[in-house]
Amino acid sequence: MNSLVYTDAHQSQVRRLIPDLIRSRQLLFDLVWKDIRIRYRYALMGFLWAVLEPLIMMAVLTFVFSFVFQIRSTVGGGPRETAVTILVGLIAWQFFSNAVSSATNSLIDNRSLVTKVNFPREVIPLSSVGIAFVNLIIGGILILVLYSALLLKIPGQMIVFVPVVFAIQFTLVIGLGLLFSCWNARFRDVGYMVNASILFGFYATPIFYEPAFVLERLTDRGWENLYPLFFVNPMAGIITSYRELLFNNTLPSVNLLLWPTICAIGVLVLGVISFRRQAPTLSDRL
């Protein structure tokens, strides 16, 4: 018999998460596909926008920060190096911020589904990360193209460790997505807080500058002891690690990734447990 049995206690059990997700994998991919298709369907240039958006952003940021504010990359100092450095930070950050903010609102945006049909609720925040992931892949290709075009070289062999760093970032994103989405269903304040934090995070994360720049400014004032606080933001360590791998061809130090890893696992556990607990009654709150 292919029928499935469910009882009311089902959705809240953490141990059923993995089987539930395996069962719903097709739905997960369908929803991701849906997002991708509708995102670009009526745009004349279609997918091109996924490329153009980060490029334009990079051009603007490079112009503003490297010409107007005179921030220089440590890689070589030229505007071309600055541009690529900014692009790496930007693509990584955009994946993070887009994924977290769309996951946070995903349950509310998909209210009509959640309040009408029974399926593992995790599918919704997870699928909402999909579009950000597609943009990330396009961005990654863009980085490689610009890297070789502007710097006239290719990244070293340490590039193979990029997926490891990404795994940490991905775990963090999923954890935050689950955590925020379920709480946002309950208290809409969460959504606003996430938006504000992302805005703050854009400046507090080394995107258009590098950590060395922060250290320099702190040292100027004699506050260099505060420098580790900068790395409380796990995205600081993650983006710095990407740059180490791509530009210096060196493995990032354990110090740099230890905290982000702890954060990622912690947030994931918290997110999964919170979400599972609230899942059965989510539809009452939407």
Add this chain to the structure above:
Amino acid sequence: MPPIIEVQNITKTFQARTGTRVLLGKGGIKDKLAGVKSDSFNALENIDFNVDGGESLGIIGSNGSGKSTLLKLIAGVTVPTEGTINVYGRVASLLELGAGFHPMLTGRENVFLNAGILGMRHKQVEAVFDEIVEFSGIGKFIEQPVDTYSSGMYVRIAFAVAAYTNPDIFLIDEVLSVGDEEFQRRCRRRIGELMEQGKTIVFVSHDLGIVNSLCERVILLSQGKMILRDTTSKAIDFYLRQIGDDKGLHTLHCGDLETIQCNGRISIFYKQEELTPASGLQFQVFYMGQWHNSIDADWEMSERSDTRCVARGNWSKLQTTIVWTIENKENKVIWSVDLECENPTSFEQFETNVHLPQEYVQWIYDDESGTFPEIQTDDTAWQVVTSPELICENAAALPSGDEGVPLQINIEKHRPNARGCWVNSDFMTGCRIFQIREQLGHESIELPAGTTELLSLELEVHDSRDSFDQMLGEKSARHTVQSGDLRARFDRGRLRLSFKDQQLTAGLHGYASLFINNLWNDSLNLRWESYEEEGAKKRFTGESRRFPYALIWEIAPAEDNAVKMNLYLEAHEDIQIQEFHTSLLLDTNYAEWSTDHESGTFPELTPEAQDWQHLNHQYDQGISGTASGEGQPKIYLTVDQDSPDARFTILNTSYHENARVVQALTTPEHGVISFPKGRHPYFSGVIRVG
């Protein structure tokens, strides 16, 4: 069958919404710290029941009684606060059709996505994809984005997906009230198929008619409590009587009759038995491509007493209010329908349906009667039993044997173009329906702003067959003139002739028509209201609605098998008539004709005959026209010497009207015939048979 849904003593409590009150105010953190309990209410309380596999269960109750919450719990969308629900099988919920449909995706993409949400694999969808498309009737639009669909198409494709996902349990919430009639029928048929396949169906609606026809058992909820779980008819009966505090609900009593108006549906009970199953008495209008049913309106009672009530149902979308006046008398229910439009509105159709149980086997409409055909299990559409005729005053239905009571429907008031007929419903509904419908081809029906009277029906119950037969006899005696074996019955401007109970006339029967201002004015379009009797002579007066005149028909028996007709024109002011005639439309068994000058045979009527066809050639003045045929008594239409110069014409009607015509026509050589104000005889003649 083991239970497929087990609902074990569940309670569902909702907390008051927090939102801005989370920090301050009632139910907020401040109160929580102070130990004040937050607001909560029980949407459902201690509900306990099982649903067996293959059962179809209806859930009824007024708004806010917890129906939808219960359905959501079964769907697993949310969980009970206390108690458990076990569901053994895959559930397809039609809680809202097209959940997850995205307007920018094509029909095909949405079908796959939606089916995926309902738990189907792509391979399974592919297997039924063609059936889904066919059922929905979307055709090539399936490749178009759904935001180009009409709302009807949207619903159709959404229902099709849900109906073909092959779940074990179907949850249906009010979805059958969407789409056009044809599609609703298809939905019902599909639901019927699913029931036959042994699927379990849980159905929520406040349309008792649909619940009645689809469900075997019903759960009645009121304010979150399960009041009753019983067979459908008992539960509906109970619902109608007990949940009586609704603002659109009122019960009338008189003698053995009890009438309940419940939000746009009227149910009549006779000696505690419901006379009006399924949708009861209902009224609907077709407006802007959609049916609007009286049960969709927002009802309230504006006047109530034990024997009379006035209910007002507002269709907010149409800016129109239905006003029902219901009066309960000894053995009679009088139901009047008026429409109050805020602005001049054009409707496409009006339809009134009186549903009666299948136990009624014989119908009477006008002079005719017959038995209803059996409703077959594969009947998914309504079948017309009698062709829609211009309204005549009475219709009745008789039960078989001694079961049940004869029911008579008198049409007291109606609009001139309304037509009535008896209809068999589809198998699911299983009803005999008396339908009154007004539809003017492709033209719309314009109603002015303000109140328009549409209809007034009197439903009369006869306690026995005898009293019914006696009533029929008396009623027709008032309008009937008998001479030997010839019987002439006057029926609103038509004279129906029969000889030894054999109908001689057909269609328009014997009627008269005046040609004024290039318009033919038929006698049956007059307002026949007055009736007098002078010995054996009957006098009927009909006022014209268009021109300032009335016709007075005097009908009296003459020597054996003959009826004398004297027709007068009462001109209220000077009137000019171009020509006029008095005609008999005869059964097609009449094969030969003759006039004073010639004779011939009636040719067969062929489908090509769109118009009436003249058969004779000499139109000189004459005094009689006759027709005869095998098995038919010879019939003579003779004019008196003092009747204005008549010429006899013989015609065949159009194929559609299917009759022979013997006509006395008066047509001036030049110009018009002027009638000054006053009364003038204009036709005087005899109809003789044999």
